[in-house]
Amino acid sequence: AEGTIRLVEQPGISYLPFHVIRDQGLLDRHGAAKGIEITSEWAQLSGGAATNDALLSGSVDIVAAGVGPLLTIWDRTRGAQNVRGIVAGAQFPFALVTNNPKVKSIADFGPDDRIAVPSVGVSVQARTLQFAAAKLWGAENFQKLDELTVSLPHPDATQALLSRSGTITAHFSNSPFQQLALADNGIHQVLDSFEVYGGPTTSIIIYTTEAFREKNPLTYAAFVDAYSEAAAWIAENPEAAADTYIRVTGSKLDRDLILSILSDDRFSFDPTPRNTEALAHFLHDVGALKNRPESWRDYFFETIHDRPGS
Amino acid sequence: MTVLSPKPLAEPVRTGPAVLSARDLTLVYRTEAGAHLAVDRVSLDLAEGERLVLLGPSGCGKSTILKAAAGFLKPAGGTIALRGRPVTGPGPDRIVVFQEFDQLLPWKTALDNVMFPLVRARNLPRTEARAQAEEALERVGLTRALHQYPHELSGGMKQRVAIARALAMRPEVLLMDEPFAALDALTRARLQADLLRVVEEARATLLFVTHSIEEAVLIGTRLHLLSAHPGRTLTTRDVAGLTPGTPAFTREAKVVHDLLFPQAEAADV
Amino acid sequence: MTVLSPKPLAEPVRTGPAVLSARDLTLVYRTEAGAHLAVDRVSLDLAEGERLVLLGPSGCGKSTILKAAAGFLKPAGGTIALRGRPVTGPGPDRIVVFQEFDQLLPWKTALDNVMFPLVRARNLPRTEARAQAEEALERVGLTRALHQYPHELSGGMKQRVAIARALAMRPEVLLMDEPFAALDALTRARLQADLLRVVEEARATLLFVTHSIEEAVLIGTRLHLLSAHPGRTLTTRDVAGLTPGTPAFTREAKVVHDLLFPQAEAADV
Amino acid sequence: MSDLPLLHSPSLLARVWENQIVRRLAVLSLLGLAWELAALWQNNPIMLPRLTTTLAALAEAVRDERLLGAAWVSLSVLLKGYGLALAIALALVALAAANRFARDALQTLTAMFNPLPAIALLPLALLWFGLNEQSLIFVLCHAVIWPFALAALQGFESVPETQRLVGRNYGLRGPTFVALILTPAALPSLLSGLKIGWAFAWRTLIAAELVFGVSSGTGGLGWFIFRNRNELYTDKVFAGLLVVILIGLIVELGVFRTIENRTVRRWGMLK
Amino acid sequence: MSDLPLLHSPSLLARVWENQIVRRLAVLSLLGLAWELAALWQNNPIMLPRLTTTLAALAEAVRDERLLGAAWVSLSVLLKGYGLALAIALALVALAAANRFARDALQTLTAMFNPLPAIALLPLALLWFGLNEQSLIFVLCHAVIWPFALAALQGFESVPETQRLVGRNYGLRGPTFVALILTPAALPSLLSGLKIGWAFAWRTLIAAELVFGVSSGTGGLGWFIFRNRNELYTDKVFAGLLVVILIGLIVELGVFRTIENRTVRRWGMLK
Numbered sequence A: 001a002e003g004t005i006r007l008v009e010q011p012g013i014s015y016l017p018f019h020v021i022r023d024q025g026l027l028d029r030h031g032a033a034k035g036i037e038i039t040s041e042w043a044q045l046s047g048g049a050a051t052n053d054a055l056l057s058g059s060v061d062i063v064a065a066g067v068g069p070l071l072t073i074w075d076r077t078r079g080a081q082n083v084r085g086i087v088a089g090a091q092f093p094f095a096l097v098t099n100n101p102k103v104k105s106i107a108d109f110g111p112d113d114r115i116a117v118p119s120v121g122v123s124v125q126a127r128t129l130q131f132a133a134a135k136l137w138g139a140e141n142f143q144k145l146d147e148l149t150v151s152l153p154h155p156d157a158t159q160a161l162l163s164r165s166g167t168i169t170a171h172f173s174n175s176p177f178q179q180l181a182l183a184d185n186g187i188h189q190v191l192d193s194f195e196v197y198g199g200p201t202t203s204i205i206i207y208t209t210e211a212f213r214e215k216n217p218l219t220y221a222a223f224v225d226a227y228s229e230a231a232a233w234i235a236e237n238p239e240a241a242a243d244t245y246i247r248v249t250g251s252k253l254d255r256d257l258i259l260s261i262l263s264d265d266r267f268s269f270d271p272t273p274r275n276t277e278a279l280a281h282f283l284h285d286v287g288a289l290k291n292r293p294e295s296w297r298d299y300f301f302e303t304i305h306d307r308p309g310s
Numbered sequence B, C: 001m002t003v004l005s006p007k008p009l010a011e012p013v014r015t016g017p018a019v020l021s022a023r024d025l026t027l028v029y030r031t032e033a034g035a036h037l038a039v040d041r042v043s044l045d046l047a048e049g050e051r052l053v054l055l056g057p058s059g060c061g062k063s064t065i066l067k068a069a070a071g072f073l074k075p076a077g078g079t080i081a082l083r084g085r086p087v088t089g090p091g092p093d094r095i096v097v098f099q100e101f102d103q104l105l106p107w108k109t110a111l112d113n114v115m116f117p118l119v120r121a122r123n124l125p126r127t128e129a130r131a132q133a134e135e136a137l138e139r140v141g142l143t144r145a146l147h148q149y150p151h152e153l154s155g156g157m158k159q160r161v162a163i164a165r166a167l168a169m170r171p172e173v174l175l176m177d178e179p180f181a182a183l184d185a186l187t188r189a190r191l192q193a194d195l196l197r198v199v200e201e202a203r204a205t206l207l208f209v210t211h212s213i214e215e216a217v218l219i220g221t222r223l224h225l226l227s228a229h230p231g232r233t234l235t236t237r238d239v240a241g242l243t244p245g246t247p248a249f250t251r252e253a254k255v256v257h258d259l260l261f262p263q264a265e266a267a268d269v
Numbered sequence D, E: 001m002s003d004l005p006l007l008h009s010p011s012l013l014a015r016v017w018e019n020q021i022v023r024r025l026a027v028l029s030l031l032g033l034a035w036e037l038a039a040l041w042q043n044n045p046i047m048l049p050r051l052t053t054t055l056a057a058l059a060e061a062v063r064d065e066r067l068l069g070a071a072w073v074s075l076s077v078l079l080k081g082y083g084l085a086l087a088i089a090l091a092l093v094a095l096a097a098a099n100r101f102a103r104d105a106l107q108t109l110t111a112m113f114n115p116l117p118a119i120a121l122l123p124l125a126l127l128w129f130g131l132n133e134q135s136l137i138f139v140l141c142h143a144v145i146w147p148f149a150l151a152a153l154q155g156f157e158s159v160p161e162t163q164r165l166v167g168r169n170y171g172l173r174g175p176t177f178v179a180l181i182l183t184p185a186a187l188p189s190l191l192s193g194l195k196i197g198w199a200f201a202w203r204t205l206i207a208a209e210l211v212f213g214v215s216s217g218t219g220g221l222g223w224f225i226f227r228n229r230n231e232l233y234t235d236k237v238f239a240g241l242l243v244v245i246l247i248g249l250i251v252e253l254g255v256f257r258t259i260e261n262r263t264v265r266r267w268g269m270l271k
C-alpha cells in the first residue's frame, strides 16, 4: 500500500544513488513533501535473474538491474504485469580487456583465446560483443565470436585474468573489475561499450511493475524525486559520494579507485536513458525479444517521456 | 452297572475351551523360487494351562508354526484361532521367546530389556517393572550382568535374558522356541523347573519347541510330533504327570524317540 | 625286571608336540564399566589328532577361549601358541564354527557359503569346490536347500551349513562352538559320527565346546572342565575310547556331571 | 499382519495394487494434479507455469532446441564425475576400513569438506584444471565423495561382528576383506550412499553449469535452464527441470531398484 | 589382531596415539602443511592465498567485519531449517515405515526431488514466501529432507527381522513402534543421514545466500564470502570458508561423535 516501498539493488558502485538515498533519508524527505510517511526496506540480490524473480513474485517493488534484464522482463510481461523502466540508473562503459598483447581489436582474437562474459549469449556483455561482431563482419555474422566466449562471473574472470592461470585471455568486464584489471601492467583494453553503441550508453535501469505505479502514485513520485536528487548530488559531490559508498556498503575497495571511477566523466547517473534503443532493436533482430519497441518510451513509464532519451 | 472303558492314553485331558487351536494349518513362504510349503495341514489344540511341545527334525516347520501362533504369519490354508477368534496379528497376550540370539534389543542393557515389555505392554510403573525385572534376572542367574549390553553377553546369557523377559511378563500364552538350547545342564534344569512353576502359577498355556526328547517329556503335558519337511503331524502323545527318572518317563522317552526316528535303530547311536 | 606302574587314566596320551597350547591364558574384555575378566589363567594342550572338549556353565568363557585360539583376541596375560609359535591373528589353518546363527554370509546361498572358503582360502578351482561343497551339504542333509539364502533357512539348517562349511575345509585345527545345539537327536547323532570320521581321517585337532556331557564324552579324547565366571580350570579328564551305551561311558558322564555341578545332587534333576 | 513373507490370494484390485509400478504411477498422477491445481490457483505463469504448458514447452524444446542433446551432454559429464568420485571414495573408505589413522583422516576430511559449497571450489578448480570439463568433474567429485564416504563408512562399521570374524577366519585382509566381506555386508548403506551421491551429483552439476557456464555451443541441461531463466522462459525452465526429474525417476526405478531387488532384498538384508 | 575389544598395556607413544583428538590434530596439521606448501608452490595469492595470510585475514575479519556475527546469522537460519527439515523428514519416514503406499510415495518423491538443485526452487520460494528467511528455510528443507529420508528409510528397512518381530510381539505399532524399535535399531543410518543432511544444509545455505543476498543489513556467511569475492579479497573468501570448515569440525567432533560414542558404539552397533 501507499507509503511502503521495498527496493532491490545488486552489489557494486553502479547502485550508488540507492546508497545516497538511504544515507541521506531522501525517501522520507520527499515522502513528507507529498504528505505521506514512507517506510522502506532494502534488499541486496546477486544478479539480474534473481532480481527479476523477486519483482515478479511480488516480493519487492522497485528494482535496479541491467538494460538486458529490463528488456527481457518488459518483453515477457507485456499485457500482464507490464514491467517498465522508471528512470535510467547509471551510464558507464564496460570494457573488453585482455592479457593477450597481440589482441588490439576483436578481429585479432585467435582460436586459443577465451573471452569471459557473465553468461554466454544472454548477458549484456555477451550481447554487446555480438553487436560489435555484427558491426565488424555484418549482421549475419553476429555470433562469430560466440565460440570463444565462456561464462564466468566477473570476480572469477578477473581473478583468472590477473593470475594468468586459467585459459581465460579476455574478459568483457564491468566496474570496478575492469579498473582492477587495467591496473595490471599486462592487461589492456580492446574496446568498450561506448565505442560499440557509438556514445554514452545507459547500463542500469530502475524499474517496477505497472501495478505498483498505479496503486502507489505518491510513493512512486517520491521515489523518482529522491532518485533524481541523489543522482544530481553525486554528480556535484564525487568525493562525498565516494565516502558514502564506502560507509554504506562497508566496501574495502581503495577510495582513490572509487573516486577515479566517479570522477570519470563517462560515468554518470543521469536519469535520462541513452543509446538503449540500439541494443533493444538488436535483441529483437536476433530473436531475443518477441516485441520490437518503436522507441525507448515503450519500455519506460511516462515519468521521463519528456526527456530527450534514446 | 456299566463297565467303563479305560481312558486311552493318547487322548489329552481337556480342562476347558481351547486357548489356541489350529485346524489344517498350512503355512507357505513366498520365495524367489516360488512357494515354499513349510507346514502342511497341521491341527492342534491347547486348552488353558496345557503345555504342548512340538518335536520334529530340523527344518520341519516348528518355528514357523510358532510364528503363525504369534500372529507373524498368515495361514495359506486352514485356520489358527485364539480362544475361538482367528489370530489376526501379534500381541502381548502371546509372548514369544525366539530361537535367534539377536532377539534382545541391542540398545538396552539386560535389565532394560526385561523391563521394556513390562513398561510398554503391561503398563507397569518403572519402579515396579524394575523390581520384577531384577527378580526375573536373578532367577536366571544374571544378577551380576544387569547393566551389561547384549553384545557383552555370552550366547547362553542372551538366551537367559530373553527367557527372563518372557517369564516376567506372565503372559496367558507363552510361545518358546528352543529357549534352553544354549544352556548347560544345571542351568537348564533350574530353568525348566522355574518355567514349570511360573506356568503353573499363572495357569499359562505353553507352546514349546525343543530338540531334546527328555526335555519334551518333562515340560509337556502333551507332545506333538512332526514329520520332516514339510511338517505334517506324525502323532500326538499325552505325557502329563511323568516324573523324570521313573521307568515310565524313560519308557515314554524311548517310545517318542522311536516314533520320531523309526530308522534310527539301525544307525550307530 | 622292573615293574611298570599302571598308566594313570587322567594323563592323556601324547602322540606328538602340542598343536595348540595355552599357558596361563588370561582373557579380559575392555568395557565401558572397566576391564571384564572372562578367562583366568587357563592352560591347555592339544596334541595332533587330539579332541579337547571345553565344558562349563553358561558365561564361563568357553567361546572366549575359542576366539583367542582363533586369533581374534589377544591374551591379557599368559600365552597361546600354535605349534610352538604365538598366535598373532586369525587364519584358515584354524576354521571356526561360531555359536551364533548369523555366521553365514547372507548374500550367498547355502552352496556358495560352503564354496566360499574353499575357493578363497584353499584356492580350489570352482568346479572342484562346488563338488566338495555339494558333498558336504549332502552329508548334513541339505541337498534340497543348496540354493536357498540363509534368511530362508531354519535355525538348525543354518548351523548345519556352517558345519558343512567347516568340515569341507578339512582344516588342521577345527574350533567348534556348540555346533549341534540347534539340532534334533537324529541329525545330531549323524553329524557327531560324521565329525569324528572327518577329524580322524584328516588327523585334525579339534577344540570343541558343548553343553551336553554325553556329547562331550562321546566327541572328546579329553575334557577340560571350567568353573563358572570367570573361567578357571576345574580339572581335565581323559575320556578317549569310551563307547556310548557302555557302563564305562555312563559312569564317566555321571562323574563329569558331579564334578561340574557338585551341588546339583540336591537339586530336582 | 505382513511382517514376514506370506502367500495369500487377494482380490483383483488388491493384486493390481500389489504392483509397485501401479502404485508409483498413482503417486505421479497425484503430483501432476497437485502441480496443475497449484499453478491454476497461483495464476502467475511467468513464475509457475501449468503442467500442460510445461509439457508443451518440453515437446518444443526437444524438437527445436536439442534439449535431449543438452541432457546427454550433462549426463555424460555426470557419469564421468560420478564414476571417478565413486572410485576415489571407495579407495578412501577401503583404506579407512583397514587402518585407524586413515579412518580418522577420512572422518576429519569429510567433516571439513562436506559442508563446503561447490561454488567455493570453483576458483581452485579453475586454477588447477582450467575452464573445461575437468573442472566440472572436480566439483562433481567433491559433491559425491564425502556423502558417499560417510554412508559407506557407516555401512562398513555396522557389519555384524560374526560376519567380520568369519571373513578374518578365512585369512581375508586388506582389499580382499573389504571386497568380499565388508562391501556385500554393507550393501544397503552403500546403495543409500550411491543414491544420495547420484542426487547431489545432479544438483551440483546443474548449479555448476549455471555458474561455470560452458564453452559456448556445448551447453548442458543446467545451461539450458539458466539461459531460459535469464530470458524468463519459465515454462522451458520447468521443462528442463522435468527432464532432471524424469532421469532421476528412471535411474531410481531402472537402476537402483533393480540392483536392490536382485541383491539386498533377495538376500533378506532389506525388508 | 584387533577384531574384538581387548586389553593391553601399550607404550607411551602408542597410548598417546590411542587418543582420537591427538590423531585428529595430526590430520589437521598435515592438511595445514599441505595447504601452505600448495600455496607457496602455486605462488598465486589471488587464486590461492597462503594459510598464514588466510589466518591473518580471518583475525581481521573477526575484529573489523563482524564475521562471527555473520556466521551466527547463517548458523541460526541453518539450525531452524535443519530442525524443521528433520521434523518433516522423520514424520514422512515414520509414515513410510508404517504404510506401503506412503513408502512408495516417499521413494518416488525422493527420486524426483532429490536431484533438483536448490536454485531451481528459489523462484518458487520467492513466490510462496517472499524475500526473507522463510525462503531460505524452504530451500534448506529441500536440501536436508530427501537425503535424510533416504538414509533413514534404508536404516529402517535394514532393521534385523527378529528385533522387528520382538517389537510387534509387545503390541507396538505405528509411531510407538517407530520410536521405540525402528529408530534406535536404525540409529547408525540415521546418524549418517544426519551428518549428510547437516553438510548439505551448509552447502545450500551458503549458495542460497549468494543468490538471495540480504534484506535489512543482516548478511550471513555466504554473503560475506560473496562480497569479498566481488572485491577480489581472496584471503577473506578463504577466511569465510575456514569458518565453515571450523564449524563443521566442531559439530562433527562435539556433537555427532559424542552422540555416536554414547549410543551406537556403546551398544556395539558400530565397530
Ligand SMILES: Nc1ncnc2c1ncn2[C@@H]1O[C@H](COP(=O)(O)OP(=O)(O)OP(=O)(O)O)[C@@H](O)[C@H]1O
Residues within 6 Å of the ligand: B029, B030, B031, B036, B037, B038, B057, B058, B059, B060, B061, B062, B063, B064, B065, B099, B229, C145, C148, C151, C152, C153, C154, C155, C156, C157, C182, D005
Ligand atoms: N523366511 C523364510 N523364507 C523362506 N523359507 C523359509 C523361511 N523361514 C523358514 N523357511 C523354510 O521353512 C522350513 C521350516 O522352517 P522352520 O524355521 O520353521 O524350521 P524348524 O522346524 O524351526 O527347524 P529348526 O529346528 O532347524 O529350527 C524350512 O525348510 C525353511 O527352509
Ligand SMILES: Nc1ncnc2c1ncn2[C@@H]1O[C@H](COP(=O)(O)OP(=O)(O)OP(=O)(O)O)[C@@H](O)[C@H]1O
Residues within 6 Å of the ligand: B145, B148, B151, B152, B153, B154, B155, B156, B157, B182, C029, C030, C031, C036, C037, C038, C057, C058, C059, C060, C061, C062, C063, C064, C065, C099, C229, E005
Ligand atoms: N564382547 C564382550 N564384551 C564384554 N564382555 C564380554 C564380551 N563377550 C563376552 N563377554 C563376557 O565374557 C564372559 C564369557 O563369555 P563367553 O561368551 O566366553 O561365555 P561362554 O562360556 O561361551 O558362555 P555360553 O555357554 O553362554 O555361550 C561372560 O561373562 C560375558 O559377559
Ligand SMILES: [Mg+2]
Residues within 6 Å of the ligand: B062, B063, B064, B099, B177, C154, C155, C156
Ligand atoms: Mg526353528
Ligand SMILES: [Mg+2]
Residues within 6 Å of the ligand: B154, B155, B156, C062, C063, C064, C099, C177
Ligand atoms: Mg558361548
